[in-house]
Amino acid sequence: MKILITGANGFIGSHIVEKFIQKGHQVRCLVHKNVTWLKNKPVELFYGNITQPDTLVQAIEGVDFVFHCAAVLRVLKPEEYYKINHIGTKNLVEAVYKYNPDIRRFVYISSQAAMGPIKGENEKECPVSDYGRSKLLGEKEVLSFKDKLAVTILRPAAVYGPRDTDLLPFFKFAEKGIFPILSGKKNSFIQMVFVKDVVEICDMLTQKEKFQKDIYFLAENRAYTWQEIGKTIERISQKNIKIFVVPAWTVKTIALASELFMRLKNKPSKLNRDKVKEFTQECWVSDPSNTEKDFGFKFTDLETGIKITYNWYKENTWL
Numbered sequence: 001m002k003i004l005i006t007g008a009n010g011f012i013g014s015h016i017v018e019k020f021i022q023k024g025h026q027v028r029c030l031v032h033k034n035v036t037w038l039k040n041k042p043v044e045l046f047y048g049n050i051t052q053p054d055t056l057v058q059a060i061e062g063v064d065f066v067f068h069c070a071a072v073l074r075v076l077k078p079e080e081y082y083k084i085n086h087i088g089t090k091n092l093v094e095a096v097y098k099y100n101p102d103i104r105r106f107v108y109i110s111s112q113a114a115m116g117p118i119k120g121e122n123e124k125e126c127p128v129s130d131y132g133r134s135k136l137l138g139e140k141e142v143l144s145f146k147d148k149l150a151v152t153i154l155r156p157a158a159v160y161g162p163r164d165t166d167l168l169p170f171f172k173f174a175e176k177g178i179f180p181i182l183s184g185k186k187n188s189f190i191q192m193v194f195v196k197d198v199v200e201i202c203d204m205l206t207q208k209e210k211f212q213k214d215i216y217f218l219a220e221n222r223a224y225t226w227q228e229i230g231k232t233i234e235r236i237s238q239k240n241i242k243i244f245v246v247p248a249w250t251v252k253t254i255a256l257a258s259e260l261f262m263r264l265k266n267k268p269s270k271l272n273r274d275k276v277k278e279f280t281q282e283c284w285v286s287d288p289s290n291t292e293k294d295f296g297f298k299f300t301d302l303e304t305g306i307k308i309t310y311n312w313y314k315e316n317t318w319l
Contacts, residue, residue: 161195184248
């Protein structure tokens with residue numbers, strides 16, 4: 001099979017690339033500039049930009065599957081979320097329909113943020129951030145083609161694992177003996193999904209033609225408090241860690257200061273007010289039971305996933 005992956009050098013995309021190489025597929029990677037995780041790998045590199053439709057044509061032609069992972073999580077201006085996550089997705093799915101309408105499946109890696117907190121698969125979406133709203137609009141573009149193309153949308157919860165840079169700061173804090181809870185609440189809940197589980201579901205999507213749902217949530221079928229996550233890291237790292245709650249107003253103030261400082265460098269801030277809107281929600285819980293049923297899949301438990309992640313950070317001197 002010939003498979004195109006956008007955002008192939010990103011956290012999730014690079015793991016999908018490795019899986020399909022291992023399976024013996026021909027892998028095409030649509031990349032922008034950085035190819036750190038793709039060096040010396042047997043892939044076809046296509047340099048393009050989903051905001052520029054003309055750059056997509058060659059990469060799309062002749063592939064059996066498209067896995068659309070390309071997205072922005074942090075930006076200088078909110079409109080950039082919509083330019084890339086919404087319009088970029090629109091450009092890509094339109095180009096696929098125009099230049100490769102017989103494709104076997106178009107898979108969009110969306111986000112739990114597109115749904116918003118505390119919702120089930122049949123409830124109305126209510127994203128709380130610009131990032132979430134832009135991903136939801138991207139979903140709608142993909143679903144508008146569902147009568148013309150085979151499409152599937154995956155909504156992973158908070159993805160973690162080797163190469164993840166988002167959870168890394170919490171591991172670094174833990175190495176110093178502290179674990180700040182940025183939600184402003186001791187008992188706020190969050191669901192997690194190990195990156196290898198996302199990859200396995202993607203692989204399964206290439207193995208049969210029909211699926212019961214257009215949208216699948218990806219998450220371990222239980223929620224954790226940030227305190228439980230901190231305690232898990234404490235056990236695995238064998239560090240004595242002080243877990244404490246940072247007030248929401250403090251997190252918002254730090255995010256604003258960080259944005260202003262990084263703006264001077266013309267770079268997006270890792271902690272920003274849009275992300276704080278997500279952090280400070282009381283409960284990020286979705287129902288992955290349809291995913292478990294339709295794919296016959298059991299998600300990795302947090303203890304196992306955190307241990308693998310921690311060991312990888314150590315082995316690669318990220319900690």
